[in-house]
Amino acid sequence: MTATNSLLHRTRVELPLQSRERLISLLNATLATALDFKTQIKQAHWNVAGPHFIALHEFFDTLADEAEAAVDLVAERVLQLGGTALGTAKIAAERSILGEYPHHAVDGKQHLEALAERMAIFANHLRAQIDESAKLGDQATADIYTELCRASDKSLWMLEAHLRTA
Numbered sequence: 001m002t003a004t005n006s007l008l009h010r011t012r013v014e015l016p017l018q019s020r021e022r023l024i025s026l027l028n029a030t031l032a033t034a035l036d037f038k039t040q041i042k043q044a045h046w047n048v049a050g051p052h053f054i055a056l057h058e059f060f061d062t063l064a065d066e067a068e069a070a071v072d073l074v075a076e077r078v079l080q081l082g083g084t085a086l087g088t089a090k091i092a093a094e095r096s097i098l099g100e101y102p103h104h105a106v107d108g109k110q111h112l113e114a115l116a117e118r119m120a121i122f123a124n125h126l127r128a129q130i131d132e133s134a135k136l137g138d139q140a141t142a143d144i145y146t147e148l149c150r151a152s153d154k155s156l157w158m159l160e161a162h163l164r165t166a
């Protein structure tokens, strides 16, 4: 099957058109959420206050850098599969699976809890896409999702470790 009658770009990647269309849809959903999440992490980076300010300010920036790297990896996989990356702020706001960031958050605990909640949603979304991509016959996209899921689980552990009391 060729991409002649589809909105997809031509590519020599040997995956069926229907699979590529489904994979592109999954990846664009992830892209919207990752973009939204990056801005939410920056919100925490800027607004956190309290006795652990500098440690959390810097920690949150490393998480934002990781989200930015995820954005690029996912967007470019869309192109490799013949699709169009949908990565504007407007699309991210419409399609992200995350709720809006709590604007009232001030101290470290409030920001850590808000980010842990969102990191868990993001990590579990990524985990579900590993099997979805594999079922569609695309081990390379499954590998991207595996890499991102592993990194998000690690970040979630670090966020939760700050909140653990016992």
Ligand SMILES: [Fe+2]
Pocket (backbone or CB within 6 Å): 045, 061
């Ligand atoms: Fe900064």
